[in-house]
Amino acid sequence: MLTILVLVPFAGALITAVMPARPKAWAFGFALATLIAGIVTMFTAPDTDLVWIEPLGVHWALEMDGFGKLMVMLTVVLVPLVMVAAVKDHDKRWYAWALALEAFALLTFTAGDLFLFYIAFEATLIPAYFMIGQHGGPNRARAALKFLMFQLGGGLVLLGALIGFFVVSSEAGSPSYLISDLAQLDIGTNAERWIFVAMFIAFAVKAPLFPVHTWLADTTEQATTPTSVLLVCVLDKIGTFGMIRLCLGLVPEASAWATPVVVVLALISIVYGAVLAIGQDDLLRLIGLTSLSHFGLITLGIFAATREGLVGAMLYMVNHGVATAAMFLIAGFLIARKGTASISSMRGLEKATPVLAGSFLIAGLATAGLPGLSQFVSEILVLISAFDYHWLVGVIAVTAIVLAAIYVLWAYQRIFTGPAQLSRPVSDLDRREIGVVAPLLVALLFFGFVPGPLISAASPVVEPLVNVIQAGE
Amino acid sequence: MFESPGISYATLWPVLLVLAVACAGVVVEAFAPRAARFNTQVSLALAGLVAALAGTVAVGAGSSLGASTGEGALIVDGPGVFSQGLVLLVSLGGVALFAERRLDNGVSAFAGQAAALPGTPAERTASQRGLEHTEVYPLMMFAVGGMMLFCISGDLLMLFVALEVLSLPLYLLTGLARRRRLLSQEAALKYFLLGAFSSGIFLYGLALVYGFAGSMSLAEIGDVAAEEGSSPLLLLGIGLMAVGLLFKTGAVPFHSWTPDVYQGAPTPVTAWMSAATKIAAFAAMLRLFYVAFGAEGDIWRPAIGVIAVLTMLLGASFAVVQTDVKRMLGYSAVAHTGFLLTGLLGVQTDAFGSTQAVLFYLTAYGFATLGAFAIVSLVRGPNGEVGSLERWAGLGRSNPWVAATFAVFLLSMAGLPLTGGFIGKWGVFAAALGAGQWPVVAVAIGSSIIAIFFYVRMIMVMFFTDPREDAAAVVTPSYATTVVIALSAVATVLLGVIPGPVLSLLVDAGGFIG
Amino acid sequence: MVNPVEASGVFTLIWLVIALPLAGAALILIGRPLAPALFDRVGHWLAVGLAGASFVLSVVLFIAALGRDEESRQVVQHLYTWFDTGSLDVGFDLLYDQLSSLFLLLITGVGTLIHIYSVGYMADDERRTRFFGYLNLFLAAMLMLVLAENYVGLFLGWEGVGLASYLLIGFWQYKPSAAAAAKKAFVMNRVGDMGLSLAIALCFVTFGSTSFSAIDVSDTTTTTLNWLGILLLIGACGKSAQVPLQGWLLDAMEGPTPVSALIHAATMVTAGVYLIVRSSAIFEAAEAASTAVVVVALVTIIWGAAVSCVKDDIKKVLAGSTMSQIGYMMLAAGLGGPGYAFAIFHLLTHGFFKANMFLGAGSVMHGMNDDVNLKHYGALSRAMPVTFLTFSMGYLAIIGFPGFAGFWSKDKILEVAFADSWLVGIIALLAAGVTAFYMTRLMMLAFFGRKRWPEGVHPHESPRIMTGPLVVLAALSVLGGVFALGGWIEHWLEPVVAAGPAEHHGPLPVWATSVLAVLVVAIGVAAAGFVFGRRPVTTAPTPYLHVPHVEDVVVPPGMAVVRGTLATDKYAVDGLMSGGPIALAAIAGELRKAQTGYVRSYALSVLGGTVLVALALIVVS
Amino acid sequence: MSFVILASVTVIAAMGLLFARKPVHAALSLAVVMVGLAMIYATLEAPFLFAVQIVVYTGAILMLFLFVIMLVGVDTSDTLKETIAGQKVLAVVLGVALGATLIAGVGQASIATMRGLASANEGGNVQRLADLLFSRYVIAFEATSALLITAAIGAMVLAHRERIDPKQSQTDLAQKRVADYAKSGKHLGPLPPPGTFARHNSNDTPALLPDGSQSTKSVPAILAGGNSNGSADEGQGE
């Protein structure tokens, strides 16, 4: 079943690529099919475990715990939405790549084998590279290259960890890459630390964290917003997903050892990203950089390694996905109208586009962690865990809420308020666009008040992690 | 005194067949009418290679594996036979590329009259009449035979002779390009002079090793070395012999010929040579170092490690600043040598050890480089192949399939998952790390990042850059090239997606024996 | 102490108090774009109706609570589990107790009146319907704030009112000043929210829960409690415009006047006081934090009063006064004991008279074509008799004219202040005098003296729908003191605020305080009358106060930091990351010159390599 | 003693390779080295190699060299002035370093004294070599055939001009000449032979026509453009 979940979008990608007529409709159909498959797997998803590459101990092992479910749902829901959003200015190549990206992302989130995880982890980059490079701003080629170089660089470092695991696993007996087997492995302290460092670097690039974040803004600036959504809201989650699943899950002692450094990086990311966002004139860069701040918070939650922190981080990943997707898509609609992403060239748009403005504000406030919108719950949980870790960490992390208010509201103020100056008529969101944004906004509100389903999915995953970490300490 | 050597023809016949085909080719050249030569030579070569490949498979599956023959001159062991098969496979592709005649108005990539001076009426006449040197096929067959012998050489003398047998035809083939004759001849001269120089060094090392051990047999050398420990004689011998082999593989600082020759040689030759030579040379190197010099591992590993590091770093870095596609791939070949040397640093194990890693890497790299150069030969302008990177811009739009296939090869060379190159890279790194060579692995990872840059930039140029006015166009090739490219691409992907069978085969094949 | 019982009977409808205005907001804000014509016609009445319904329900609940035993007046309604991580369990719970009951009445009551008033005030605004949507949203959020059973729920309401405030201040967002003011208000509130967020975190870390009922100071060190108190104070400062986070309130006057009345005078800005009173259990045990509250309060009292003295903008005078008055409430709350109840008492009366005066000011502006400059007023008492009269009631209440609502409430606070120390008492007392001074100034400039109306302005009385609420509020301003009859409010709130017995160990007898207060007020009035009554003063009597606000100090260097960070990111961080490849390419570009093309050079490198390998092998062995 | 003499001779002759300006001289000094080595082989109980060295190396290979040198031009001489910066210095330094390493290594190695080949050569050096050659090294021996064939093909491919058109007979040529003369009045008679009236007699020296001017036609095309006397404005006389 899980295999089908992965194969459906993959097949869709192939079919879309070769389909001469109505490829976008086909792609959308496959995205919907994946959504259905995703929903079905929520309820019935037996794990898969087939031997794949025997000499290396690699298995085609798919499994899905609550955390995986969250990420899978996020993915399968976002893809059809961005496909609708993308319909006007993207060609079929983009659709095929998007489906391929979805397939690999799903594979990452369900991989029960480290090798498989890595392969999917890296494989996502190719679709992403083409999606960035083929559609978007004038400097997209450079941005795509930069994106890919950072990601592949991180990926290669992760390869080091992967090989390290193999060596240790071989020495312990027959090699196996099953995550469940690796978790049992007794790795020496030194090796474990090196493996952790390698994995963390890779995930930090992916997530991203300071100081390996510089690809982020360039990429979001040049890529089209549907692409950015898939990148930031789905793909980057793999980074934090990996931190939880692999860093905490496989090398908990080393994680605990490294926590002080990680926390400092996370804090820098939080503040630094927000400050950078404040200073942006390009709306898409701004949104991209807000994610830096948010990923800092997620990382903080993960490595504070309390129940609240982990649950918060997992929730945050979902909520950030929804909120940022909304931000990007709305910004995309806005930019499609104005023909520029430069904030300084917009003013007073609220009058002509009240719905657009309202949606932007809601999404923005969600990003800023306003209670009642979904991101708040995760944010407060993370803050609590950060404070629990050390009061000073909490104090620094909490500045995020002020800085977030500044960048969101200042952007809103500059774009939408003030006397309207329209050189040409600007229309409000049309039905299609509302159809894209509305589900996201509803989700933001719904999970703001009823995060229960998300938490109950995440909690069982957190429990063993917390136990292991506390035992490790 | 004379004892008849026990030559096991059952295991040797594929090699002999290839050499026989080469001789037959010479006969054909002498007696067959001009019109019939091309077809005869190509079919002869293909048939010979296919038969030899089948034979290799049979030998590999047979029970006589692991036996030495000719009183130890040749060792028909698993890895040796595997690399032989690999050489044959890429050579099949090579023949197909050699035989490509649709790209350049019905003539092949080889000079019509090598003896005619470039730019003279004689040359033009030769071209107009569709003349070509069908001697390239026997030459190639000789080289293939040499490579196959190189893979299974069991003593130093055999090693030296095989080295020369494979090298001489390559020197000649390099100089036979139809277009850009001057470059081609220059490449041939450089390759030849440096090749001769390095084989001189190799030979001197051989002499020293013989002086140390008193025997030519690799196994006996290994025994003596294990017994007597390291003597300066042996060490110097190892060093000088290593230079000869490292030269062939293109390791820094013995790499300088690589980019020049790769660029200057006719593209089909580059394609085949880059794959086949590397396979043969590494097979021989593995055998030499593990069997004969295995006991001195602690001594040569650091040196090889340093060379690996230099090779990876410089190869990758230089490739970054190239503007010619062939030359860039040449430097990339240097970088790959570095990665392969990383694998050499590991140890032979029963399961997945460095032998398996290196051979798998060679498999993946062989197909990728064969396919990549084959595609290079398709991308042409008014004056033949277009090397300039800038003129490849926009190829992804005008010829998405060709560009995509090229991207697959590049990605494999870059070592991205779902391509054979990834498993290969994984393997050599794992082998080295398993032997505790983590600093080299760290550098290898670093240089992989550099290497990825130029592969990915190439993709960027093809897909995301607007074409220039004098943009290159893709010429539709004949089936031969198409099949080679397609099969290489399929192999590249399959090796990444289901590497299990090949890996199992390698594990079953075991290690090199003396 | 909070020790509630489960909701039953009519109390199961607590949620409806919030839900009604929330539904209104949702209906209007979503429905308006879908059916503009319909909602433009009935939207505002829908909002009024739902606010009124909420008020009625509040009254019903209050009566029901009055009818209950003292022990069962605290009612909790568990709606659902908001989030539960296993260790942290936050319920979506509502707490109806003596404290929130009073707030409910104030919020829904004054809120409804202001809704009604707005129907008239905003009649000409094309986006009126949306305004009512926002007003309803505000009501819902404010009610959530006071009904929440835990700090997280409170935070939900807390931020909700911030949002509503943001939307309403910036309602006329085509004015850049309004948009900027809205943003400033929200951001400065968020600075306070940092404190509240951390307080929530500390609360959880300390008590293992964020519920009010879980607060148990017995096992906790004083240091922790003090920090908790200070964090809460920071939160309160932001929301209640206390120094140093007071700067946004004056700018917030950019919003429509009903907003100023409802949010920035009567209800939202008092949330800080609510927070501190709600957390009285903590402050009671945290002496240093309480002292901090007192200090902040005193500074704000003076600051607000001083601002009011020099502003020419009628709304800003009132806003400064609000700050100052809230300072009084904070003072009372910070002093503890019976002070909590008095703080709430003053909060209620202030809600009445300040709302009254703001709405009066709105009425004046309505007549003066939205001119807010006192210099352009004068002699309005005849043009707008109703407004004048109702405003006068508010005026008398705020200066503490004996018998009026403000008199009773401020008097109590002065008592407590004197009970604490001379210094505190005297500052509070003098500030009362200043209050009288600036309010009198306002009255003189606005309603008496010569006409200074600009050309084309013809002041007129506002329509009934606006004056109606004014009259009601004026009445409340007069009669608000009834709550204090017989110390009712102290007794009513006693179970909540954990107040000790109301003991007076002050240096002055109670009656003496009252007399002193009246005297000081009289002096203030007289001084103002002397200054502004005799000659036609048209300018502020003192030079504008050039005291920089916190935000003025913070913003320029803040932007410099932003610019610096941008440059750092571009050149240092990204330079390091992306510059690596560039440097590498440059190095490689130089190094590749070694590939000279000379075959002999190549041979040289081969030989060099050979020598090195040979030497290396020898050396290694 | 004989070793010392032979060694000195070979080394000195080898130095000739480094310093001889003319390739011919280099080739001749190489011949000396080879003959010297042959003699050393003789002293090392390798009579067969002694013969082969002289016959094959000196006799065949070196002659090939000389032949090519003749083709390229005997006169051409290398300037020993180095054009690549640092090349010579580095070459000598590295070469000497390598040599020193080798010598030091060899010196350090515990090389046993010669065991002698008395037993190995029993029955005759050539016979014993043949035994080895056709048993243990027979495959290598076979493989060398591939080398030789390759060499032959290589030489053919690179040097042999295949005749594309049928060879023109005397008759054809004569007819063509006459036809040309009829058509364009081209000179009917034979071209002047090279060296006629010239001061030098090498192939690349153009003939002087009776009027004293030079005839470019007298120089083979392949040599034209080389350094000959007065090639700068050749052909102006025509």
Added chain:
Amino acid sequence: MTDNTTAYVILSAILFTIGTIGVLTRRNAIVVFMCVELMLNAANLALVAFSRMHGNLDGQVTAFFVMVVAAAEVVVGLAIIMTIFRTRNTASVDEPRMLKW
């Protein structure tokens, strides 16, 4: 006649060194190639000497093979050199350098 192998090997090393230096310093391709031949000869000397030292004939056989190989190599090499010479009219190894960097 000496029994000291070292002397022969040292002589061969000297010849080898001279050969390498020649390859690096001479510009005439033919001379360069002759230097390579000198290197091969040096190796041969070592082989023959070692052969005698070890008392087996493998070294001599190898030396013989080297001569064969050298012969073939010379043919190919000289053919290539001739080609270049005919094209460029020079036998200098420094001249053809269009391939670089």
